[in-house]
Amino acid sequence: MQAPRRRRRLALTGVAVGALAAGGLTFASANQALAEEGCQVDYNVVSSWGGGFQANVVITAGEAINGWEVEWDFPSGTSVSSAWNVDWNVSGGHFTGGDVGWNSTIASGQSKEVFGFIGSGSSATPGEFSVNGDVCGEVTEPPTSEDPTDDPTDDPGNPGDKVDNPYTGANVYVNPQWSANAAAEPGGDAVANEPTGVWLDRTSAIYGNDSPTTGSMGLEDHLDHAIENGYDLIQIVIYNLPGRDCAALASNGELAAGEIDAYKNDYIDPIVEIQGQAKYADLKIVNVIEIDSLPNLVTNVSPRETATANCDTMKNNGNYVDGVSYAVAELGALSNTYNYIDAGHHGWIGWGDVNPQYDNFNASAALFGSLIGENGMTADDVHGFISNTANYSALEEPYWEVDQNVGGQALNQNANLPWVDWNDFNNEKDFTQAMREELIANGFNEDIGMLIDTSRNGWGGDYRPTGTSTSTDPVTFVDESRIDQRFQKGNWCNQAGAGLGERPQADPEAWIDAYVWIKPPGESDGSSELIDNDEGKGFDEMCDPDYQGNIRNGNNPSGARDNMPISGHWSSEQFQELLENAYPPVN
Structure with missing residues (x-):
């Protein structure tokens, strides 16, 4: 059992907590x-x-x-x-x-x-x-304890006293802002009461800003609303690393590559202070830690041909490792928090034993393990990992196996099969089961659990196959059998044809704590063309429907929707398509 750690407290009355001028x-x-x-x-x-x-x-x-x-x-x-x-x-x-x-x-x-x-x-x-x-x-002034060490607002309690799976039996928070957007759409009331993640994608989001979709309510507003309305678990996305999303531009953040002190002092510390208040002691807070960050240090750095200058910078300055370990250690010390670190998805880091030359799988698990000890982070600070956050990878492919023999050769050994491309996996369930074991081998606790974001990986609708292809040509066999309809697994932006996936639920498999909707369906991944904004978000060609790709997506068309706003902003057209192509279908 991990001993409780004491930390400094910013005054919560009469001062601003962590806001910068x-x-x-x-x-x-x-x-x-x-x-x-x-x-x-x-x-x-x-x-x-x-x-x-x-x-x-x-x-x-x-x-x-x-x-x-x-x-x-x-x-x-x-x-x-x-x-x-x-x-x-x-x-x-x-x-x-x-x-x-x-x-x-x-x-x-x-x-x-x-x-x-x-x-x-x-x-x-x-x-x-x-x-x-x-x-x-x-x-x-309220009466004070004779023993200052008994002050419940200053002692986060014992972080070892946590349940094995926080989602079991939990009433999970429904974000009223997302719910209102969903309910306003035709047919949206069928899913408007599903729990989604609350994204803190800027420092101002901690306090509430004027974003048309994810703003207005600050962190404390959401936590108070959760308590007042009888929820006992809330999902918070920690997402503001310096040099954020080094291989993509659509979600670049407000902090430059070297601003690690601002990240710690002005972003993480205020979040810790708020989540650690005594009034939230009985509210389970799941923190999803920094999506699309650490795996970039494996897949998109030199000497890989997929390297970007920004990712090389972040690997060399160490600020992804520094920032993530700091966030996990500080938040993990609280008695009511559950940290899940982002682990990418099978279409990103699923390459391992089949093609060791491009080992993303084992290398990523080793990188995650190397965080233990940084900034005082321990294995006890990590409750689990999450895959497919804000992505589209299928939960499972029911009609084909990745190592299935077609045309006299295993599919994942066929050099002419671009969809599989030597990957060890074709779905998130198999990937998370194997990744969990590899993470344990790299120093994490044996009771860690996995989450899978199923908000947009249903792939239903008219194009969903109903059985296994009878073709003996491997390419035709896979294309006719697969439910994931993307051009390539590296396509991540506003994918046309996607649908809502499995509804949030606890304990779907022994190793999976929950299926979750961390990405709120209907909120954009990035703008289809350059749009000036004050949120620090750039334009990425992978969000342009006319873009024909790059080496990171195998030089395939982007598959993105047209007429999309900047990331995090609402798209009625995308939400309607997600409803139409939901699997299981929305009744």
Whole structure:
């Protein structure tokens, strides 16, 4: 059993937690008040720049609140240009903001970050606040323990006291923002109550931003909403490494290759602080750690012909290894968290024993194992691994085996069979079972479990085969038998013809903790053409439907959908296609 680790705590009242301003400085100011009327308001200026600032507002309830309206008077000349999670109005410098439904309730004694805004002019704290007409007064400090080591907000508990499979019997969180988008689509109400991942793909996502699909609610908003609505497990995607997605451009992030300190101090540390709050002690938090990162250090670095300059940089500077191990160690020390590291998918790192010259499988497992000991990370900090995150690889291929003999030769030994291409696997179930054993051999605990993202790997619809091909030509046999209809397994962006896969469920196989929908169906992988944006996301030719490929996808057409927005943004057309091609079908 791993001994609990103690860590520093950022103040959670009256200061901004981990928000950055220009030059790496943290700006914070607050007005706190608790009167007999029972209101407290924290006005936190979390960043500031020439003429502008961002502030977040926290309300603490003396007695439970169901519906709130907060008011104050700005200093002269201050105005608001945008706000999120609030119905707001400014008149003559007087600000009025009300709840937007899902954030209307605040439990007795609970502090809740209810909204944020962008202002211009003076960032000085207003002199007086009122909530529901009651003017807030002086702060009343809660009683403290005689023994400071007993403070539940400072002690994450014993991370060894965790269940074997957090998904077993769990009521898994349904993101209300994704659910609303899905329910608004024709037929979408059939899946709108499925649990999906909450993506923290920018530092601002921790606090809530104005993204049209994944923003608005910050991490604490989601965790509070989970508790208030009776959920006992929530899935969070940790996704903001420096030099992110070094072999793809569509999801490049906000941090440059060398900004590892910003990643640790301003991204991971605030997430740890929030997840470690005592009010979440009974909420299981599954953290999916940095998709599409570590396997790149095996497959897309020199001297491989698939190498990219960005991936060479990230291997040489060590910041993927440093960042992932730091995130896993810090989050793993909490008693309520379950870390699953991204392990790619069979169509990416499935090459191993069949073709040792291009051994991605064993090399990736060894790389994962090398993280143990970095930044204090232990095997106990890792609950498992996840495959196929935000990808399309089939859960299983029911009509053919990868080593099946067709035309006098095993399929995965045939140099003229591009779809198989010497891969040891043709599906995620076999891949995860074998990868789990290899991970254990590289130092991870014997009780680790696997997750598989099945959000878009159903491959149903009219093109789904119903049986095994009778052809004796290997290429024809595989093409007529396979359910995965992509041109090539390296195609990852907005694949045309894809469908929803198995619905989220716990314990589908002995080695699999759950099938999950970490990628919210309907949210884009990347734009079909260059679109200017302020999210740090670039344009990748693999998202262009006219692109004819590169060495990383065997110089095949991209297979991408047209008219797609930047990654993470909603596409009604894609969601409708996923519904239509779902397998099992959506009733």
